[in-house]
Amino acid sequence: MSETFDSIVIGAGQAGPAMAARLAATGERVALIERDQMGGTCVNTGCTPTKTLVASAHAAWLAREGARYGVLTGPVSVDAARVRARKDAVVLAARGNVTRWMENTAGITVIRGHARFTGPHTVAIDDRQLTAARIFVNVGARATVPPVPGIDTIPYLTNADVMDLDVVPDHLIILGGSYISLEFAQIFRRFGAEVTILEAAPKFLGREDADIAAQIHEILTGEGIRIEVGITDLSFAPADHGITARFRTAAGDDVALTGSHLLVATGRLPNTDDLGLEAAGLSADPRGAIPVNDTCRSAQPHIWVLGEANGRGAFTHTAYNDFEIVAGNLLDGEDRKISDRKPVYALFIDPPLGRIGMSEAEASAAGHRVLVGTRAMARVSRAVEVGETRGMMKVVFDAETRQLLGAAIIGFHGDEAVQFLLPALYQRLTDHDIRSMTGIHPTVTELLPYAIADAKEV
Structure with a gap:
């Protein structure tokens, strides 16, 4: 006998729980299915644990560099077991928050197990059969292992x-x-x-x-x-x-x-190979992703695919934005699209890289005449003061419209500072618009207008 819900959400990563909660808030009966850990990659094996390790590694590096700041620490060693214990504690807390949220939200039934489609509107978990008018897939991805000899x-x-x-x-x-x-x-x-x-x-x-x-x-x-x-x-x-x-x-x-x-x-491979896609009338592309349109809808209009499984983004923030697109269109009468999303990401080495929009090479390949401005982090007062002068900032503009196309900062707080320019990217501001802003001294972002002022056509 089949259990009937208004909506089924497969996967409890970044998009799944938020989607389930929004649907439940409208009075729907929602089944949220998760075969492993609540929170998905970000909470369990991605952003959360890795950034705790980055913090521990930074502490070790800073201790060894202490003499540069007049701080003498002596020999520095790392207790890997304690580093792991700290990481585990942070992960468990984050996972527990998601779990409690889902298990205590009215209208959501949390089901543990592996979900497989048995039809366009039906899903099986072991011996349970679920039916729903709408299904949302947020199954994430896993690491791939190439066939290297040996x-x-x-x-x-x-x-x-x-x-x-x-x-x-x-x-x-x-x-x-x-x-x-x-x-x-x-x-x-x-x-x-x-x-x-x-x-x-x-x-x-x-x-x-x-x-x-x-x-x-x-x-x-x-x-x-x-x-x-x-x-x-x-x-x-x-x-x-x-x-x-x-x-x-x-x-x-x-x-x-x-x-x-x-x-x-x-690399990573979407977890779509054991979902029974054929039974739902769906298929994956050669990369393992389920093709979707600009609103995350699959070839079956009642099935949405969010996050890494749709191949349209490989980050936590793009997965969550997929949820915002689907919820906005479905529940709020909006007209949101994946193609409206600007590329933004970071590389969390220390100091980090923050990137928004196009690179210089991408802009040129897209047919833009470009203006490029750069600034060495060694010329940023805040970076000098904290003793972290490695890296640079770079801005890219269209030479004709003078609108911002992209920016990158590799250096002290680069992942945060570059987001100062995100509104300019979305609002299509010009170099003059941005240069007219006055930033706080001493910060990294205050130097961006100076890098922009130095922009020249290349």
């Missing part, structure tokens, strides 16, 4: 389990030069590990402009992280007390590198 013969870690280490690796080899890998590289280097990054792509951080990527490369290698890009002929094999990676460098040298641990950080 990788099946060795133990390896992914972003989900590397944070459960109770020891600092002697030598952490990281496969992949992604944003995730760079965060972990700096974390474990600051904990005291030797770290090597192996990346097959010919360029380091090819998504970023060359000058921004060079700043990030300099920060990481300056802390002792080895970065090999353009590698070929990679293979792995067991070694005494660890693993051995064999590869050919971009310069053509054959290298055998032995490490104590291997972290695989080569």
Whole structure:
């Protein structure tokens, strides 16, 4: 016998609980299904735990740098078990908040288990059958492991389990030069590990402009992280007390590198392969994503797909914005679209990168004549005062309309400071509009108008 609900929400990541709560607030009976942990990737294996590790790593780095500030600390060591315990406590608190919210919200029935479609309007969880007029899919993604020769013969870690280490690796080899890998590289280097990054792509951080990527490369290698890009002929094999990676460098040298641990950080795959999509009249694209239109609707108009599973965004904030789009259109009479969303993201190394809108390369490729302004963080008073002058800020404008196209700040509080320009991006403000603003001294954002004033056509 089937249980009937007004709506079914599959997955309790960033979009799912918010969607369930909004629907329940209208008087709907909502089933929220989660097969693992409430809160999804962000709370359990993504933003929340990684940023606690970034904070611990920063504390270790700052303690070692204390002499620069006239603070003498003596030898610095890291207790990996205590670092993990702090991380676990923060995660448990965040997960508990989501769980209590869902379990105590009137109109929501929380069901634990793996959901599979058995029809366009029906879902099975073990021996339970649920039916609803509307279904919302928020199943997230997981780490992928590429078919590198020998990788099946060795133990390896992914972003989900590397944070459960109770020891600092002697030598952490990281496969992949992604944003995730760079965060972990700096974390474990600051904990005291030797770290090597192996990346097959010919360029380091090819998504970023060359000058921004060079700043990030300099920060990481300056802390002792080895970065090999353009590698070929990679293979792995067991070694005494660890693993051995064999590869050919971009310069053509054959290298055998032995490490104590291997972290695989080569991408993510949407969790759509075991949802029974065919029964719902749906299919995934070659990347594993369920295609949606500009309002997150799938080919079945009563099924919406939010977050990583729709392939239209890979961040917590884009997943939550998917919820805002769907809820706004469905419940508030709005006309919101994914295409209205501006690209915004951060790389949470220390100091961090914050990016909004287009890069210089993207703007040029889109046909814009561009104005580009830059400012070294060494010329920012606040950065000098706190002793963190690594990095730069960069702004990109259209040379004809003078409207802002994008910006990047790699440096002290760059992830926060760059968002000063978000309203300008959405409101299509010109360089003159932004330069007329007066910021607080001494801050990072007060220097953005000066970088803008120096913008020149390239």
